[in-house]
Amino acid sequence: MSLKDKSSLLCIVTGGSKGFGRAISLEVCKEWGVNRRIQKIVLVLVARDKMTLENTAAECKSIYNDVTLYLLSHDLSDHDSILTLIEELNALFCHGKEQFTEVMLFANAGRVGDVSKPISSHFDPKILQKYFNLMLTSNILISSWFTSELKSVKKTIIFVSSLLAIQPYAGFSLYSAGKAGGHMLFRCMAEENPEVRVLVYSPGPLQTDMTDDVLKNMCFKKTQERFTQMKFLKPEFSVSILFGILKDDKYKSGEYIDIYDIIKQE
Template sequence: MWSSSGLKFEASLTFVCQINVTVYETLLGRVLCIITGASRGFGRTVAREVSRLVKPGSAIVLAARSGDDLRALRTELTESEAGRAGLRVESVVADVGQTEGLDGIIGAAKEAFTEEVDHVILVNNAASLGDVSRFTTSFTDLAEVDAYLSLNVSSCLCLTARTLRTFPQRPGLRRTVVNISSLCALKPFSSWALYCTGKAARDMMFKVLALEEPDVRVLSYSPGPLDTAMQEEARSRTADPSIRKLFCDHFSEGKLLTCEASCAKLMKLLLEDGYASGAHVDVYDL
């Protein structure tokens, strides 16, 4: 949710990429795309963009805990131009922190997959902020910390592993794994112990994956300070006054990114495919 150059606003943030659909279709191919945390915010925007940029015969699996929002998005995409052209959209109401949730996502992905699919994309977007109203020494309850890490780290590892095992390497099949990261993976923020820990762990996990699986394209993308509910929570609940003021100033000065502007840059990254696998790429770097 935060960018490695997030302390400086750049005019380029107004950039909204309107890329020719035919180019996208050629480069993204016939896709099976799994998106977690798809019901709102950045995940919802990713789902919309991907739906416009794939060949007929593609499928998107939307996963989130919010059933009503998820079903509304599925209806929107199914009734869109891409949906009418044959895009298959599946929605799975799932808590990725629970085994049953992962089972449901993989089951839906297997059902949606066809032999014509030439590109499997997993977007690990689901995440929670954690309790930012407290400092590190207050986290004495092991169960509380375990629950946070299960949702934000363990689930990400297990879903990625299951996806790659379910859709193994074969001639003609590209596989891409995207981790939605943050400046907090690289820099500590006072009173943000849980969030920083989770994001740092995920970045390292995907660096290891890139070393182990050279045929898989692995990207950790930091989308920047987005105008979302998570940012609103950060402004209202962050315990450290200087960090809270930083978030409030970015909001009042109009320095938050729209999900659409940041997502356009993610799509550009995936299209150009020039990043080093396992790299952490920031929206401000593009």
């Protein structure tokens, strides 16, 4: 981050209402609003559910009242919905609209998929197609817009990856495929866009609704047991490590950093 007090910052957080995305949104307000006093912060939260979006927005405001918030409620597994989102983003921030000193895209949206059945019981192509729309197609379209349409001095994309993108576990076939695809997509994007800083960050195992879902519904007992024994991190803690990496700004664009690469060193 090269932010100075007089900077204006636009942050777009997909999956911004819950779990890790919510923690990112709150940290933007706390760290760059309250602590660093960045002159102008615009925060765009993208998520499906309007009510959780509004709850997170209220939390953001309670931390830093000066934040400008846009809540865009869209289902990123539906491609018409993705296109509507892009149109809204265009209307808000392009075509002669005000430019920002820095713009950041937190590509965080994702779902774990149905872990209650093995991959060999997935027979519905429409469900699979929607899943990869969310995990891959929406990421391509939003980051393409971000890279090519949005004007700014500095652009950063943070892709929220997972250990499961590189390590196989029974029961996570879909999620692994989606995260691995995104992982390499953003690493290639860094090669294609030297003017954009790209960080691929694995936040570690987090205490979120997603984890509760896995613990409750995972059909492979071995994986479930492994999960039960795992030490989960608070999203807020993992976000603070991520923001430390962004503040230092020393990562190589396209680099993959797992939280445990950092914690180990401390």
